[in-house]
Amino acid sequence: MVREASALGARRLQATEGVLPHSVVTEGTRGRILDAALRLFAEAGYAGTSIREIAAASGVQSASLYAHFPSKEHILAELAKIGHNEHHRALRAALLESDPSPANQLAAVVRAHVLMHTELSMLAVVSNTELHSLSPEMAAPVMATRDSSVQLIQEVIQRGVDLGAFDPPHVWLAVAAIGAMGIRVANWFTSDFELGAEEVADVYAEFALRIVNSQDR
């Protein structure tokens, strides 16, 4: 059975909920703008969304947006920052709470990676696919966070290799592959999926352990 439904055109993601993380203040007009922009950017992309559409979805006039953000680009930058910070925070928290064994660490980190992409799928899609619309200056801090997250996963795997617990054919490719499969989850996951987010995360953790050929799983 093929999963990704072909009805109604190609959607960039299936989810319609789970917009901004609770940790970010969403109240007030500024919050409504971020929320509206996130939904629209996720659906139609940054370039495909107009400032007037964001305004309309926020219940204000377009001129009012400029009382909260200096430009359209700053809205995207804020969303991307929130997204990548949230992602990085989740990875770090998972690592902190896990057993020191490489297998446990990798499983924990991959689970966090996947769960972030199921729970905040809009934010993940926008943060991952719209970065190129930011100027280098505005993209830089976000990319630093992203690189830092990649490095975190890479260090977990490298440690497993160094300790003889993992044996991937190529460390960086393993990081790339494991990262990639988690990122794509945001594009198809919905609460209607036959498995819950936790179960999907478990399966993907198992995939990651297999990729690195973990001795202990």
Next chain:
Amino acid sequence: MVREASALGARRLQATEGVLPHSVVTEGTRGRILDAALRLFAEAGYAGTSIREIAAASGVQSASLYAHFPSKEHILAELAKIGHNEHHRALRAALLESDPSPANQLAAVVRAHVLMHTELSMLAVVSNTELHSLSPEMAAPVMATRDSSVQLIQEVIQRGVDLGAFDPPHVWLAVAAIGAMGIRVANWFTSDFELGAEEVADVYAEFALRIVNSQDR
């Protein structure tokens, strides 16, 4: 070591060559339009590219585009069709030429999947990330091809499971994960990578076999 360079803003792909497959005619103005549009869509996205930019990169006036394509959307549709057809053709050819053993089949298909994303990375990026810009009617045939490709991989894995050769925790998730990791290759692969395309394909084939826990690898 983190691979994806953070300089000069976030690029959607690293490759600057490997545009259209040799199998499609690229001669004449129509070909130059497709070629130019592909490069621009890959870099800046469909909505972020103007008809005048495509024209300028094709060496004609914007009005001349309309002698070859009835609308901007038709250019994207043509590119997406070429991309997904080429992808599907590569998967089918790989399957036809491989040994009938499930492991050989999966390795062959994954290698073809990855190689397509290294050799035609621009086409792959555009075909995968800009489909949402097509109207449902124009997207439909392309999505049908895409679904068909997903199904092909799924059938290979399912056959391995049925024959007792594979043991993935979840068939469809394995398909999703294997597909995802290959798709992402288009975003970072360049001929400057420390491994060649063939080597990357081999490593990813190994990843796939591990994901399905192939007995024979």
Next chain:
Amino acid sequence: MVREASALGARRLQATEGVLPHSVVTEGTRGRILDAALRLFAEAGYAGTSIREIAAASGVQSASLYAHFPSKEHILAELAKIGHNEHHRALRAALLESDPSPANQLAAVVRAHVLMHTELSMLAVVSNTELHSLSPEMAAPVMATRDSSVQLIQEVIQRGVDLGAFDPPHVWLAVAAIGAMGIRVANWFTSDFELGAEEVADVYAEFALRIVNSQDR
């Protein structure tokens, strides 16, 4: 002596003044847009007038028009509405103020009809010759008003027939003929004409009474 001058090409109307009725607010940018559009539509037609010409004649940029009207078509619709409303209002007022005798009523209505076409000749020309440029939806309310005006004249004549005061060879044709001759006045009347508007109106009222063979004139 032939009246309609042949110099300088065929003008659609001779008048250069008498644009919008005093009853409609003409102040502000919106008013200037309506005024400018009316002059241009009268001269060159709706399709022959560009949004930039309207903007230039209004003293704003073309984009600013869209703060006042959602489309070029809406400008024409507004003008046509004003024109037909003003026409209908004039006919009704004339009927209300006239003696109840059929001859007096017909004379009053025809005078109002003609005077409207001398005083608001631009509005009359545009309202009568550009309706076909409106979509059916936007034309509908205007055409309802127009039909209502035709009916008003028809009822006056029918009443005269029923009372034995009029004897036209065909009621509806009499309405059509009387209406037509008044409408055309907008195309040639100017303040330079050897007769004033009132005198022309009197003559046309006499024509109308003759057409219906009024016993009392």
Next chain:
Amino acid sequence: MVREASALGARRLQATEGVLPHSVVTEGTRGRILDAALRLFAEAGYAGTSIREIAAASGVQSASLYAHFPSKEHILAELAKIGHNEHHRALRAALLESDPSPANQLAAVVRAHVLMHTELSMLAVVSNTELHSLSPEMAAPVMATRDSSVQLIQEVIQRGVDLGAFDPPHVWLAVAAIGAMGIRVANWFTSDFELGAEEVADVYAEFALRIVNSQDR
């Protein structure tokens, strides 16, 4: 009962047949172009019709039009010439064939005027409402013909006045009114009308005689 139907938007004329006079050669591509242009100009106006639409309706490419006419304007000029020539020819023929009495002459001329507007309504509408789209140079010969036709009617009426047979309140206004009522017939007449063209022409001839207060009718 109100005649002019309000359904389907405001049409500029009701007739869908009766395009070009038999006297004009309509065969070959040139004829098909004239025919197509006439229908389109009648429906949407000169400025509202594109050269490509004319070409499509003629069954050729737009470039082919230029093998037959040097510009779009020349097509309109040709149609307007045909229309006004046909009109003038009809008036002159009617005058030649009629009794020398002023009443007979006026009736004959008005009948011809009206019949031309019923039989060649498209040509009449275009010739009358699109002249302003011609440059002064191209409009001049057509307008000369038109003026000549007006003068013909005027001379008939003036002769009636001089002979004591007619008594209009104002000669030129009588010409204008009689001309106007006939011109408008083209906008509403169809073969579905309750009266035939001949009957309408008879009624309008009667209207004209009444307008000039003919002693003999």
Next chain:
DNA sequence: AATGAATGAGAGTTCATTCAT
């Protein structure tokens, strides 16, 4: 904070016309 009006630039598309074939 929020707005309505305004702007210059640019969007996708169509225009009438030309030209080599």
Next chain:
DNA sequence: CATGAATGAACTCTCATTCAT
């Protein structure tokens, strides 16, 4: 005669942004 391709100009309309209120 007819065409497909091309053009420069122009089309209606939308863009992100500004500003006085």
